[in-house]
Amino acid sequence: MSGQRVWTAALIVIGDEILSGRTEDKNIAQVARWLNGQGIRLQEVRVVPDVEDAIVEAVQALTSAHDYVITTGGIGPTHDDITIDSVAKAFGVPVIIDERARAILQSYYDARGIEMTEARLRMARVPKGAELIDNPTSGAPGVKIGNVHILAGVPNIAAAMLEALDGKLEGGSPVASVTIRAHAAESEVAALLKQVQDQFPGVSIGSYPFYREAEGGFGADFVVRSDDEQLANRCANALRARLLEAGIELIDGA
Amino acid sequence: MSGQRVWTAALIVIGDEILSGRTEDKNIAQVARWLNGQGIRLQEVRVVPDVEDAIVEAVQALTSAHDYVITTGGIGPTHDDITIDSVAKAFGVPVIIDERARAILQSYYDARGIEMTEARLRMARVPKGAELIDNPTSGAPGVKIGNVHILAGVPNIAAAMLEALDGKLEGGSPVASVTIRAHAAESEVAALLKQVQDQFPGVSIGSYPFYREAEGGFGADFVVRSDDEQLANRCANALRARLLEAGIELIDGA
Numbered sequence: 001m002s003g004q005r006v007w008t009a010a011l012i013v014i015g016d017e018i019l020s021g022r023t024e025d026k027n028i029a030q031v032a033r034w035l036n037g038q039g040i041r042l043q044e045v046r047v048v049p050d051v052e053d054a055i056v057e058a059v060q061a062l063t064s065a066h067d068y069v070i071t072t073g074g075i076g077p078t079h080d081d082i083t084i085d086s087v088a089k090a091f092g093v094p095v096i097i098d099e100r101a102r103a104i105l106q107s108y109y110d111a112r113g114i115e116m117t118e119a120r121l122r123m124a125r126v127p128k129g130a131e132l133i134d135n136p137t138s139g140a141p142g143v144k145i146g147n148v149h150i151l152a153g154v155p156n157i158a159a160a161m162l163e164a165l166d167g168k169l170e171g172g173s174p175v176a177s178v179t180i181r182a183h184a185a186e187s188e189v190a191a192l193l194k195q196v197q198d199q200f201p202g203v204s205i206g207s208y209p210f211y212r213e214a215e216g217g218f219g220a221d222f223v224v225r226s227d228d229e230q231l232a233n234r235c236a237n238a239l240r241a242r243l244l245e246a247g248i249e250l251i252d253g254a
Numbered sequence: 255m256s257g258q259r260v261w262t263a264a265l266i267v268i269g270d271e272i273l274s275g276r277t278e279d280k281n282i283a284q285v286a287r288w289l290n291g292q293g294i295r296l297q298e299v300r301v302v303p304d305v306e307d308a309i310v311e312a313v314q315a316l317t318s319a320h321d322y323v324i325t326t327g328g329i330g331p332t333h334d335d336i337t338i339d340s341v342a343k344a345f346g347v348p349v350i351i352d353e354r355a356r357a358i359l360q361s362y363y364d365a366r367g368i369e370m371t372e373a374r375l376r377m378a379r380v381p382k383g384a385e386l387i388d389n390p391t392s393g394a395p396g397v398k399i400g401n402v403h404i405l406a407g408v409p410n411i412a413a414a415m416l417e418a419l420d421g422k423l424e425g426g427s428p429v430a431s432v433t434i435r436a437h438a439a440e441s442e443v444a445a446l447l448k449q450v451q452d453q454f455p456g457v458s459i460g461s462y463p464f465y466r467e468a469e470g471g472f473g474a475d476f477v478v479r480s481d482d483e484q485l486a487n488r489c490a491n492a493l494r495a496r497l498l499e500a501g502i503e504l505i506d507g508a
Contacts, residue, residue, distance in 0.1 A: 016460055019296045020429070021286030022477065023462065025279065028301065032275030042273045044308070047282065047299035050460070054298070077441040078461040079448040119444030154463065175274070187331040190373030194333040206270055206304070207332040208277065209408065223276065 004227060007040040007171045010062040013047040014055060014073035014083055015153055026155040027072040034162045039171030040068060050074060055086035063090070063148055068169060073153030075140070077119040083150055084143065088127035091145060098126040101141050108139030134164035176229035178236035180222045181251040182243055185209070192242050193222065200235040202226055219251065258481060261294040261425045264316040267301040268309060268327035268337055269407055280409040281326040288416045293425030294322060304328060309340035317344070317402055322423060327407030329394070331373040337404055338397065342381035345399055352380040355395050362393030388418035430483035432490035434476045435505040436497055439463070446496050447476065454489040456480055473505065 011031050017023040025047070032042045043066065048054040055074075062069050074083030088095045101124035109116050123140035126132070133142030133149065137160040143150040149165065151158045182189070186209045197205045203226040211218055222239060226232040243250060265285050271277040279301070286296045297320065302308040309328075316323050328337035342349045355378035363370050377394035380386070387396030387403065391414040397404040403419065405412045436443070440463045451459045457480040465472055476493060480486040497504060 013299075016458065016479075017462055017477070018282065019286055019299070020431070020479070021283045021288075021290060021296075022431075024283040028272065029275045029278040032273055034275075036275060042275075043303060045267075045273070045299070045301035049297060050458075076461070076463065077444045079444070079451050080458070080460050117441065117445075120441045122444070123441075177274070177276075187371065187374045187377075190331045190333065190376070191371075197333050204270065204304075204334070206334050207330070208271055209330065223271070225270075225274070 004172055006227070007068070007169075008043045008066045009035050009040050009068040009070060010044045010046070010066045011042060012055070012058045012062065012069065012071045013045065013153075014050065014071055015047075016050050016080075018047050018073075019049055027151075027153070027158050030155065030159055031070055031072070031162070035068075035070075035171075036174050038167070038169055039173050040169060041175065050080050050082060052082055052086045052089065055083065056090045059087055059090035059148060063146060067147060069148045070151060071148065072151050072158050075123070075142070075150060075152055077122045081122070084125050084127065087143075087145060087148055087150060091127055091129075091148075093128040093145075095125050096128045097121065097124050098130065098132065101126060101132055104132075104141055105139055133161050136160050136164065173227060173229075175225050175227060176232040178224045178232050180224070180236060180240055180243070181219060182222065183216060183219050183249040183251060184243070185218055186220050189220070189222075189243065189246065189248060192246055193239070196235065196239045196242055199238065200231065202228060202231050203235045205235070205239070258426055260481070261322070261423075262297045262320045263289050263294050263322040263324060264298045264300070264320045265296060266309070266312045266316065266323065266325045267299065267407075268304065268325055269301075270304045270334075272301050272327075273303055281405075281407070281412050284409065284413055285324055285326070285416070289322075289324075289425075290428050292421070292423055293427050294423060295429065304334050304336060306336055306340045306343065309337065310344045313341055313344035313402060317400060321401060323402045324405060325402065326405050326412050329377070329396070329404060329406055331376045335376070338379050338381065341397075341399060341402055341404060345381055345383075345402075347382040347399075349379050350382045351375065351378050352384070352386065355380060355386055358386075358395055359393055387415050390414050390418065427481060427483075429479050429481060430486040432478045432486050434478070434490060434494055434497070435473060436476065437470060437473050437503040437505060438497070439472050440474050443474070443497065443500065443502060446500060447493075450489065450493045450496055453492065454485065456482060456485050457489045459489070459493070 074081045127145045130143045130145040142161040151161045206223040208221045224236045328335045381399045384399040396415040405415045460477040462475045478490045
């Protein structure tokens with residue numbers, strides 16, 4: 001590793017619908033890619049149910065272990081949306097109505113001729129001491145308290161909130177990543193991969209097999225990752241050379 | 255709740271490729287649905303990197319908290335496949351070559367005219383005391399030790415291993431689930447939902463908003479879940495009646 005400060009994050013996906021298999025999660029991948037773009041490493045994800053104790057426990061465990069925690073889900077107007085209350089409990093603060101959030105919601109509903117109700121006002125509730133995260137898509141804002149960033153669960157709304165946070169979290173450099181795709185069974189090249197990995201302790205080489213008719217059947221992607229872009233490139237070149245020497249066919253454009 | 259024994263499980267998804275956002279996870283949803291079919295509730299998921307300490311910690315934390323733990327990922331032939339070693343460490347047992355696994359691999363490779371190598375033999379390594387899980391798809395078996403079930407990360411191989419486990423884990427009844435789809439903004443019906451939820455403490459009502467052009471724009475799915483199928487149906491009928499009374503249009507075929 002290049003000795004620079006590494007910024008880490010954890011993601012808490014909140015929702016019974018993910019744990020029941022009803023809904024396929026789309027937030028893990030998009031949060032992971034967004035964090036990488038900010039120079040922050042996603043080191044752990046937990047998916048927890050809509051149960052206060054489970055959310056409190058996850059927030060408390062992860063908030064002290066990482067620079068940032070992101071949560072998705074459970075911030076709508078219905079009774080099963082308990083993320084705000086649970087995060088407030090994790091921080092030991094009360095939940096209050098945020099006047100700026102109320103004003104945002106009021107003008108969102110006014111513009112659409114919709115009445116503000118008690119249920120809609122729920123979306124202006126925040127843990128005391130929190131800040132808001134813009135939601136350009138659907139009015140109801142996200143919430144930041146301490147190092148916890150509370151986002152919507154609906155993937156396109158979560159994406160809009162991430163965009164609003166772009167460049168606002170301190171991070172390092174994005175991890176550099178080079179992918180080499182080859183016509184090779186993983187087990188054919190395992191020894192070779194290990195040798196190159198041992199030669200380059202500052203990188204990690206991942207091996208991901210696939211089977212795709214269109215690409216001639218079995219193959220694997222070898223992904224070289226490092227904080228140090230030059231080192232990643234040197235390692236990738238060494239690996240390409242070794243694969244070619246071993247008679248492995250590389251596939252362009254991976 | 256109906257007072258019957260509830261069987262719970264946790265899933266550990268192992269892999270840097272999920273945490274980097276390179277690969278979108280497909281195992282959480284399929285494991286969740288499979289467990290539900292076995293009458294076992296998935297209560298927590300953790301995604302951890304290819305780092306021994308992280309895997310050991312997750313296995314130790316979850317194996318005592320749940321009836322079953324399932325892991326996906328990290329059981330191939332390459333240097334980044336460290337699940338077997340990590341689970342063995344979590345159980346405090348050595349890793350050995352399993353002779354039945356070796357025989358399975360040998361006959362798989364013999365049938366294809368492929369030579370057994372040290373890398374391929376890695377896939378016969380198991381924590382001492384483990385049993386095997388059939389892999390009808392690609393030879394290399396899954397592994398069971400204690401209540402931990404170690405599956406492949408490639409989704410179709412994981413699916414084949416789950417199929418091999420069908421009916422082999424003791425469980426209760428599958429959770430009964432009824433979905434009501436409606437042309438309604440969540441915030442319009444939040445109060446009504448909460449009233450029905452309070453009337454039926456043995457069920458959980460989840461509310462999942464969507465926006466789909468093809469279905470006339472904004473809507474929501476209300477999902478009624480319970481261990482008790484009759485109770486779920488009674489609650490769903492009560493909810494349908496209340497929604498219709500409130501002038502909400504229901505969408506068939508949800």
